Amino acid sequence: MAHAEAQQHPIGIYLWVWFLLFVLSLFSYLVDYVGLEGYLKWTLITAFMLMKAGLIMAVFMHMVWERLAIICVVLVPPGVLVFFMGLMALESRYTLLARLEFFFH
Incomplete structure (x- = not known):
């Protein structure tokens, strides 16, 4: 062995x-x-x-x-989640402004 x-x-x-x-x-x-x-x-x-x-x-x-494959398995999913969180933050501002304009004007 x-x-x-x-x-x-x-x-x-x-x-x-x-x-x-x-x-x-x-x-x-x-x-x-x-x-x-x-x-x-x-x-x-x-x-x-x-x-x-x-x-x-x-x-x-x-x-x-570690190997690149293991690094990608650990880091890519949180990176994608952070990217989607950023998109949601951008969308939330647009939604807030649209609601304020619709309900208060």
């Missing part, structure tokens, strides 16, 4: 990711602390959140070292 060895990754990679997660969390809290408001605040917080999620998926879920 063939002897299979588990692949070991250097601890430095994990330490750097922990450090980056800490820095991104710090930036996310600073957005609130500085007092930014509106779309800028929520865009920055969402961007930092997605960066942290990407780091966690890439390193701690070992997606960096």
